[in-house]
Amino acid sequence: MVDTFFSLLQTNPQYMSLIFILVLWELVWKGIALWKAARESQKYWFIAILILNTVGILPILYIFLFKKGRKGI
Numbered sequence: 001m002v003d004t005f006f007s008l009l010q011t012n013p014q015y016m017s018l019i020f021i022l023v024l025w026e027l028v029w030k031g032i033a034l035w036k037a038a039r040e041s042q043k044y045w046f047i048a049i050l051i052l053n054t055v056g057i058l059p060i061l062y063i064f065l066f067k068k069g070r071k072g073i
Contacts, residue, residue: 033059
């Protein structure tokens with residue numbers, strides 16, 4: 001399974017670019033959401049966002065739907 005994945009990356013470098021973009025996307029949203037959760041002392045949200053890798057979906061939901069107080073970035 002892992003060998004197949006790495007051989008796919010070697011034969012199609014555009015997949016590596018896609019993975020890199022997804023990692024950056026996740027890091028940006030996760031960083032913003034973790035910072036906001038820490039400032040609001042929401043430790044359960046902080047732990048969930050820190051542990052789960054959802055390609056930015058959970059951090060975006062937290063920032064725009066579940067954050068206490070002011071909405072938005």
